[in-house]
Structures are given as C-alpha cells and as structure tokens.
Amino acid sequence: MLTSVEGIYRNGQVEFTEQPTDIDEGTRVIVTFMRSNEIDLASQRINKAQAEILRSHLATFVEDWDSPEMSIYDNYDAAKTNL
Template identity: 85%
Template sequence: MLNNIEGIYRNGRVELTEQPTDTDEGTRVIVTFMRSNEIDLASQGINKAQAEILRSHLATFADDWESQEMSIYDDYFTLKNGDFHR
C-alpha cells in the first residue's frame, strides 16, 4: 500500500505535515526530494506583471516546443561536444 504524505526537510530530518494513519511503526518509506516550482522573479530582473506578459508571449511556442520532433534537441550540447557514447 502506498500512502503519500507531504513533508519538509530540516536539519537532516523529514518533518511530516500530517501523521500517517493505518501505518505500523517501523514501516519502510521512500523519500523523494522535489524542487520548488517557484522562480525568484526579482533575481531574474523582472516583476510579476512582466512575468505574466512574458508567459503569454511564449505560450505561442508551447505546442511546437513540446512536440515529439523537438526531442532531437534534448541531447544537443552533449552531441555537439562530440560525446556520442550513451
């Protein structure tokens, strides 16, 4: 049985946001660290309004960029530098 519970990593420990139910003490767990989806706009030199404008302008490229044909560029820099071993 899988039971997903969010937590926060602090001082070498994971603090759960809620207590698991129907779980025995000593049950093994898998912890996956996720990166935040938030971008520090100020560090990029833009504000929220500018980011919204930029997002709307770039949205027109989304369908093309996410198409299967674009996967050829996934390893572009590796292949460009001559590392053809996979």
C-alpha cells in the first residue's frame, strides 16, 4: 500500500508538513521533488484539453484562495507553531 505525505526540503532533510499515520518505523520511502508552479501535465496523464477543464472547474475557488484570510497558509508551518 502507498501512502502520500507532503513535506518541504530544507537543509538536506525532508520535513513533513503532516505526520503519516499507521506507518511502521523503518518503512522504506520514495521522495519525489516537485518544483513549485511547474507541473508536467503529461507525466500526470493530463492533456491540454483536460487541463483547461480542470482550470475552469477550479476557477470558482479563486476568490476564496485570493482572500486575505487565506494568507495564513502562505507560511503554514510558522502559523501552526504560533497556536
């Protein structure tokens, strides 16, 4: 079974932004680096027409994403430590 967990690469180490659950110590992992704002659609088996459909469906959320309240997620780790 595969489990995906997001993280950030800093100082030669991967820091998880969420903790994996039900994973035994010593479990092997594969790390895939994604450059922000660079998504290879072909590697995700998404063609240009499908990407346009996705963009149009997600456009309804733009106002929410761009709201000032959402800026807390720009540096989620720092905000989380201030709780």
